[in-house]
Amino acid sequence: MSTAAVEDLDTGLILAAEECPADKFELYHSFSPTDDVIIRKLSAHGPVLIRGGRGSGKSALLIEAHRRMKGSETVFSIYMSLRYLPLLQSDGAEYVGHFCSLLSKAISQELSDEKSDVLFEFAENEVALQRSLLNLARALNKRIVILFDDAAHIGREKPLEAFFDLFRTLSSSVISCKASIYPGVTKFGIRFDVFNDSTVVDIIRSDVSKDSGYFSEVIASRYPRLADRSIFSDRLTPEVFAKLLGRAVVGNLRGFILACSRFDDNAKISIPEVNACLLAMAQDYYWPLMDEVAPKLGVYEPLIVPAGEIFEKIIENVARPVRHGGRSVAQDRVTIHKNIVSEYAKVFEILEYLGFFAKREASRGMKSGGRGPVYAINLCSVLESVPNSRLTIEMINDWIEGKPELSEIHLSSGMFSGVPMPTLSEDHALGILGKEIDVLAKSKAYPYGLTVDKITRLREYGIKTIQQLADATDAQLMRIEMVGPVAIKRMRDVLQQAIWM
Amino acid sequence: MRWRPRNSEGDGLKLGTLVCGVPAEACAASSTLDQLSASIDRFSDKTIDFLANSFDEDAKSFGAFCARVTLENAFAALVGRFDAFRMLYLAEFQAQSSYDYGNAAKSGFKWTGDVLIKDKPLSTLWHVDHEISRISRALFSDHMEVLFWKPAFIAAIDHINELNVDGFERLMAIEPDAFIPQARGECSSMYSQLSKGVHWEFFVSSVMMDEVSLREVMTKSLSVVSALAFVSHFVPTAYRALDRGAAVDAYLQFQGRV
Numbered sequence: 019m020s021t022a023a024v025e026d027l028d029t030g031l032i033l034a035a036e037e038c039p040a041d042k043f044e045l046y047h048s049f050s051p052t053d054d055v056i057i058r059k060l061s062a063h064g065p066v067l068i069r070g071g072r073g074s075g076k077s078a079l080l081i082e083a084h085r086r087m088k089g090s091e092t093v094f095s096i097y098m099s100l101r102y103l104p105l106l107q108s109d110g111a112e113y114v115g116h117f118c119s120l121l122s123k124a125i126s127q128e129l130s131d132e133k134s135d136v137l138f139e140f141a142e143n144e145v146a147l148q149r150s151l152l153n154l155a156r157a158l159n160k161r162i163v164i165l166f167d168d169a170a171h172i173g174r175e176k177p178l179e180a181f182f183d184l185f186r187t188l189s190s191s192v193i194s195c196k197a198s199i200y201p202g203v204t205k206f207g208i209r210f211d212v213f214n215d216s217t218v219v220d221i222i223r224s225d226v227s228k229d230s231g232y233f234s235e236v237i238a239s240r241y242p243r244l245a246d247r248s249i250f251s252d253r254l255t256p257e258v259f260a261k262l263l264g265r266a267v268v269g270n271l272r273g274f275i276l277a278c279s280r281f282d283d284n285a286k287i288s289i290p291e292v293n294a295c296l297l298a299m300a301q302d303y304y305w306p307l308m309d310e311v312a313p314k315l316g317v318y319e320p321l322i323v324p325a326g327e328i329f330e331k332i333i334e335n336v337a338r339p340v341r342h343g344g345r346s347v348a349q350d351r352v353t354i355h356k357n358i359v360s361e362y363a364k365v366f367e368i369l370e371y372l373g374f375f376a377k378r379e380a381s382r383g384m385k386s387g388g389r390g391p392v393y394a395i396n397l398c399s400v401l402e403s404v405p406n407s408r409l410t411i412e413m414i415n416d417w418i419e420g421k422p423e424l425s426e427i428h429l430s431s432g433m434f435s436g437v438p439m440p441t442l443s444e445d446h447a448l449g450i451l452g453k454e455i456d457v458l459a460k461s462k463a464y465p466y467g468l469t470v471d472k473i474t475r476l477r478e479y480g481i482k483t484i485q486q487l488a489d490a491t492d493a494q495l496m497r498i499e500m501v502g503p504v505a506i507k508r509m510r511d512v513l514q515q516a517i518w519m
Numbered sequence: 520m521r522w523r524p525r526n527s528e529g530d531g532l533k534l535g536t537l538v539c540g541v542p543a544e545a546c547a548a549s550s551t552l553d554q555l556s557a558s559i560d561r562f563s564d565k566t567i568d569f570l571a572n573s574f575d576e577d578a579k580s581f582g583a584f585c586a587r588v589t590l591e592n593a594f595a596a597l598v599g600r601f602d603a604f605r606m607l608y609l610a611e612f613q614a615q616s617s618y619d620y621g622n623a624a625k626s627g628f629k630w631t632g633d634v635l636i637k638d639k640p641l642s643t644l645w646h647v648d649h650e651i652s653r654i655s656r657a658l659f660s661d662h663m664e665v666l667f668w669k670p671a672f673i674a675a676i677d678h679i680n681e682l683n684v685d686g687f688e689r690l691m692a693i694e695p696d697a698f699i700p701q702a703r704g705e706c707s708s709m710y711s712q713l714s715k716g717v718h719w720e721f722f723v724s725s726v727m728m729d730e731v732s733l734r735e736v737m738t739k740s741l742s743v744v745s746a747l748a749f750v751s752h753f754v755p756t757a758y759r760a761l762d763r764g765a766a767v768d769a770y771l772q773f774q775g776r777v
Contacts, residue, residue: 213704
């Protein structure tokens with residue numbers, strides 16, 4: 019798939035795939051043969067969970083599967099985003115009620131869009147919903163695929179058990195549920211067995227040594243100018259450029275698009291320009307990501323500080339041999355003993371979710387004994403920490419081909435023992451909702467932010483927090499002077515980006 | 520000279536070799552596996568043909584059947600390679616005059632009992648009060664996982680890492696503890712889904728498998744069988760195991776065909 023994010027040049031907004039206008043989706047997205055396999059799994063009969071970090075392209079795959087099923091003679095599909103605040107703030111029967119109502123509306127809308135004569139019986143509970151869905155399948159004489167986007171986010175586990183219960187209950191011979199989840203979702207509830215009740219599909223794109231053309235295709239589709247050999251120096255080809263950027267952001271498509279967009283104004287691209295881009299990404303993308311995401315982590319918000327410290331120690335571990343002259347190229351992958359990963363599980367999940375690193379292998383034997391997962395580290399942070407932070411052709415080749423020996427963090431190293439781990443509270447409301455709307459101003463964390471003028475107008479109207487802005491209706495916002503449909507759309511988009519991952 | 524799988528050209532490497540392993544000294548067990556290997560080749564080849572070509576009426580009518588036979592024969596062969604007694608018993612029993620097509624054999628090869636456990640799993644794996652009859656030797660039983668599959672899976676991924684070869688990314692992404700639970704879950708649903716395609720027990724057209732669903736379950740069955748077959752060669756006591764290098768070659772060659 020070419021991109022999970024779309025840049026709207028008119029507004030400067032960076033939009034997630036689920037916010038891409040339907041009529042522009044095809045223009046901004048193309049899909050690789052590997053993507054086609056995932057899309058087939060999302061279209062076929064059977065329950066599927068698609069797992070990937072933030073910006074990995076889950077939504078685009080779900081939307082594309084829905085697009086391909088439209089007009090099918092055998093399948094009726096519904097794409098439904100679960101980005102709905104009341105779902106986030108409820109649990110149990112209340113969650114089920116919201117869910118059934120939302121899904122009923124989404125199905126009715128889809129039937130209307132398809133100009134179908136069939137009506138969906140609105141359902142308020144799971145029994146009624148199941149019955150209505152079965153009746154719908156019978157009336158349409160088709161099987162049904164329901165694609166749930168944003169079903170599970172880190173730090174928002176409270177309603178997860180209810181969701182997976184519904185996922186399991188609704189799945190049948192004619193109803194196939196598919197959902198996107200993040201790495202590390204563990205709270206599936208007592209009724210849901212992840213191995214028996216679903217097939218989990220991981221999105222793994224961090225290894226560029228094998229899939230030779232993937233990121234080149236993305237560039238050709240999204241930034242054709244960057245596929246032109248003539249703008250590159252002799253030592254840099256478009257293929258190497260694409261692979262390096264893809265590997266640098268450990269395959270994260272949102273990061274990849276942001277990195278590519280930095281070359282908009284470059285008439286010529288050589289290694290120093292790429293060097294500057296990677297270092298800027300470390301400063302402007304990765305670290306601000308921590309600030310942006312922290313208040314969205316709910317109960318895990320206090321873990322963002324130790325996450326930063328642990329990541330710095332991992333980086334230090336791969337940079338040290340270069341600093342001391344033992345290596346000329348820093349190691350870009352690390353095996354970490356499974357007991358360490360287990361002890362700091364949520365921290366590792368947060369880092370993986372944000373794309374600071376990506377899990378490459380689930381279990382590898384270590385030289386010092388024991389086993390652990392292998393993580394590919396983002397090259398922006400690695401480059402930032404090596405002496406001179408200078409990118410060389412040797413580094414580029416070694417990193418693309420995955421040549422450097424793996425770094426290891428042993429159980430006995432005690433590397434993270436100095437990192438204080440906070441005690442987590444039992445329940446923690448999402449910090450972002452209580453924040454002042456000023457945080458929505460344009461910044462490194464929110465490059466798509468609101469103008470000072472709009473923030474001032476909102477404040478004068480009495481909307482001071484993000485929760486208040488989320489609760490405000492369009493009609494209420496329209497009463498504010500100089501706020502019209504365009505400004506409201508922008509506010510809603512920014513709000514989506516702020517609240518959701 | 521080390522035995523190597525045949526090249527994909529000419530006769531080509533087939534799934535039967537990957538599942539049933541290297542030819543051994545002539546004996547009842549080996550000839551039984553030869554028989555299963557031929558059957559696996561026949562039906563997996565047909566499955567691959569269906570997938571590779573335009574999905575015609577034959578593919579829609581018989582695709583599920585071919586995949587299902589491949590799945591069952593492959594698991595029967597793996598049971599036999601891990602537990603020769605069971606395979607020899609079945610071979611000998613079917614050769615008896617008392618073996619009757621018209622009657623279901625209570626001791627015949629069964630999905631529940633030989634592949635999945637028949638009874639409720641024991642709450643603990645090891646306990647002095649466990650009766651031997653409760654210790655299941657089904658292919659995906661908890662004891663089989665601990666004694667055979669998990670050590671073999673770890674040996675397999677370590678070997679792949681030593682060789683530093685491509686083509687095993689899917690396996691490398693699986694936790695050793697999850698390999699069999701995941702395969703068990705996938706195989707259970709595949710078996711059930713393919714059964715419906717075999718028996719054509721569709722009374723409403725909305726539940727009939729369409730092309731995309733059939734293609735997916737057929738591809739998945741070949742993928743899961745080949746992964747389990749590959750790992751089986753890292754079980755040190757398994758009968759007719761390929762040597763590790765040959766297992767890698769055999770797996771990669773088969774993946775190239777699917």
